[in-house]
Amino acid sequence: MEAVTFPNGPVAMAGNLYLPAGFDPQGSYAAIVVVHPGGGVKEQAAGLYASKMAEQGYVTLAFDASHQGDSGGEPHFLEDPATRVEDVRAAVDYVQTLDYVDADLIGALGICAGGGYAVNATMTDHRIKAVTTVSAVNIGASARQGWYGSELDSAAVPTLDAAARQRTAEARGAEVAYAPYVPPEPDENTPRDLVEAGDYYLTPRAQHPNAQNKMLFARSISKMVAFDAFHLVEDLLTQPILMVAGGDAGSLWHTTRLHGSVTSPKKLVVVEGGTHMDFYDVPKYVDRAIEEATPFFKEHLTVKPADQD
Numbered sequence: 001m002e003a004v005t006f007p008n009g010p011v012a013m014a015g016n017l018y019l020p021a022g023f024d025p026q027g028s029y030a031a032i033v034v035v036h037p038g039g040g041v042k043e044q045a046a047g048l049y050a051s052k053m054a055e056q057g058y059v060t061l062a063f064d065a066s067h068q069g070d071s072g073g074e075p076h077f078l079e080d081p082a083t084r085v086e087d088v089r090a091a092v093d094y095v096q097t098l099d100y101v102d103a104d105l106i107g108a109l110g111i112c113a114g115g116g117y118a119v120n121a122t123m124t125d126h127r128i129k130a131v132t133t134v135s136a137v138n139i140g141a142s143a144r145q146g147w148y149g150s151e152l153d154s155a156a157v158p159t160l161d162a163a164a165r166q167r168t169a170e171a172r173g174a175e176v177a178y179a180p181y182v183p184p185e186p187d188e189n190t191p192r193d194l195v196e197a198g199d200y201y202l203t204p205r206a207q208h209p210n211a212q213n214k215m216l217f218a219r220s221i222s223k224m225v226a227f228d229a230f231h232l233v234e235d236l237l238t239q240p241i242l243m244v245a246g247g248d249a250g251s252l253w254h255t256t257r258l259h260g261s262v263t264s265p266k267k268l269v270v271v272e273g274g275t276h277m278d279f280y281d282v283p284k285y286v287d288r289a290i291e292e293a294t295p296f297f298k299e300h301l302t303v304k305p306a307d308q309d
Contacts, residue, residue, distance in 0.1 A: 001016050001017065001018050001019075002016070002017050002019075003015070004016070004017045004061075004094070006063075006090060006091070006093070006094035007090065008066055008083075008086060008090035009086075009090075011066045011067075011072045011073040012072040013063055013071045013072070013087065013091070013094075014042070014063065014064045014069060014070035014071045015042060015061050015062060015064070015091070015094070016042050016043075016047055016050065016061070016062050016063070017059070017060070017061050018050045018051050018053075018060040018062070019054060019059060020054050020055070020056075020057045020058060020059065021055070023100075024100070025099070025100055026100070027100055028100060028101075028102045029057070029058065029101055029105075030058055030059070030101075030106070030297070030301035030302070031058060031059040031061065031098070031101045031102075031105070031106050031107070032050070032053050032058050032059075032060045032061075032106070032297065032301075033060075033061050033063070033088060033092060033095060033106070033108050033109075033118075033128075034046045034047075034049050034050040034061065034062045034063075034108075034109050034111075034114075035084075035087075035110035035111070035114030035117050035118045036062065036063075036064070036065065036111065036114050037112030037114050037137075037280075038079060038137070038139055038181055039079075039181030039182070039201065039211060039213060039215070040111075040112070040114070040201075041068065041069040041210045041211045042062040042063055042064050042069060042070075043208050043210070044200075044201075044206050044208060044280070044281075045112075045206075045279075045280040045281060046062040046111060046114065047062045048281060048286065049062070049109055049111065049286070049289075049290070050062040052286070052290045053109065053290070053293065053294075056290070056294045056297075058297065058301075059095065059100065059101055061091055061094065061095055063087065063091055064210070065083075065087050066078075066080070066083045066086075066087050067079075067080065067083070068210075069210040069211070070210060075216060075219070077178065077212070077216050078215065078216050078219055078220055079139075079216075079220040079223070079224060080219075080220070080223050081120075081139060081140065081223060081224060081227035082227070084113075084117045085117050085120045085121045087117075088108060088117060088121035088128075089121055092106055092108075092121075092125060092127050092128060096127070103127075104129070105129060105301045105302070106127055107128060107130045107131065107297050107301050108121065108128050108130075108131045108132070109131070109132045109133075109293065110132075110133055110134070111133075111134045111135060111279070112134075112135050112136070112251075112276070113137045113142075115133030115134060115135065115136030115137065116133075116136055116137055116138040116139055116140075116229030116230070116254070117229060118131050118132075118133065119131055119133060119229055119230060119233065119237065119241070119258065120229045122237060122239055122241075123232065123233055123236040124236065126238070126239070129239055130239055130240050130241070130242075130297060130300035130301060131239060131240075131241050131242075132242040132243075132244070132292075132293045132296060132297070133241070133242070133243050133245075133255065133258070134244050134245070134279050134289050135244075135245055135246065135249060135251060135276045135279045135280075136243060136245065136251070136255045136258060137251050137254050138228065138229040138254050138257075138258075139224055139227065139229065140225060140226065140227030140228045140229060141228065141229075141254065141257075142251075142254070143156060143221065143224040143225045143227075144156040144225055147191045147193065147194060147250050147251065148250050148253070149253040149254070156225045160221065160222065160225060163217060163218040163221040163222050164218075164222075166217055166218040167218035167219070167222070177216075177217040177218065178214035178216060178217055179214065179215055179217040179220070179221070180213050180214060180215075181197075181201070181213050181214070181215060182194050182197040182198045182201055182202070182213060183195075183198060184198065184213065186198055191250045192250065192275065193249060193250045193251060193275055196275060196276070196278075197276070197277055200277050200280055201213055205281070206280070230261060233258065233261050234261045234262065234263050235263075237262055237263075237264050238264050239264055239300075240265040240266065240267075240299075241258075241262055241265070241266050241267075242266075242267050242292060242296040243255045243258060243259055243266070244271065244279070244288070244289045245269075245270055245274070245279075246270070246271050246273070246274025246276060246279060247270045247271060247272045247273060248273055248274060248275050249274065249275050249276040249278075250275075250276060251276045252270070255268070255270075256268075267292075269288075269292050271285060274288075
């Protein structure tokens with residue numbers, strides 16, 4: 001693994017590039033860009049998946065989103081869906097500049113909100129030839145409808161009102177307000193997945209100083225609520241897609257809705273007993289996702305033989 005930087009417009013992106021065993025700089029490899037969850041960083045689940053896919057022979061790139069982690073972009077701690085989708089495109093730009101990457105053989109793999117962003121980028125960037133989601137979340141739908149998808153979209157209106165008041169206050173000099181990605185003090189009403197998310201992000205299990213469990217409240221919410229990662233997926237996604245999720249995940253509805261809308265070649269894998277967070281670092285579930293992703297990418301990202309004279 002080597003640390004790399006690459007541009008997304010004016011923003012300097014920070015990434016970790018993973019190379020397969022026996023790497024030959026004169027060779028030709030397929031590449032996979034790995035998109036981290038909301039609130040995550042490249043050193044957590046994205047890096048784990050990138051390293052495991054590199055073990056399968058791919059050049060892989062895990063990177064920090066703009067405004068987050070080691071990447072640039074001000075203000076920091078902004079969750080901007082449009083920018084996060086552009087981050088994926090910028091990552092594709094970068095791997096296509098590598099002499100040992102076949103520019104026609106690039107895939108994307110996204111975890112949680114990164115899955116939604118990866119799908120949205122793949123819909124509109126047909127340089128990406130195949131996409132895999134793991135515990136996918138459409139962050140806009142989640143912001144509107146709640147973790148279980150049981151609320152009406154209009155349930156987000158009070159939150160938008162609060163964000164508007166906060167932004168006005170900040171414009172007048174008030175202290176900037178942050179919102180947590182996962183509840184720092186869960187109670188009996190906290191969804192199981194989010195309790196487990198706190199155990200992942202806020203304990204030595206996967207805690208990282210760059211993943212501080214906070215986003216700019218007013219600026220992020222106003223961008224997230226109107227975003228739909230899967231809008232027009234039935235018409236614009238022509239590439240094959242693999243969707244992996246846990247049968248006991250409260251977020252499963254994102255994956256099943258996506259699967260129901262997609263018209264391109266698709267495969268849905270629901271793993272019995274798995275929760276949302278199990279696929280971040282629990283070996284049994286991560287290994288299952290890799291076992292599914294490996295043949296999927298092998299089928300759709302096969303290095304072409306050199307032209308014969």
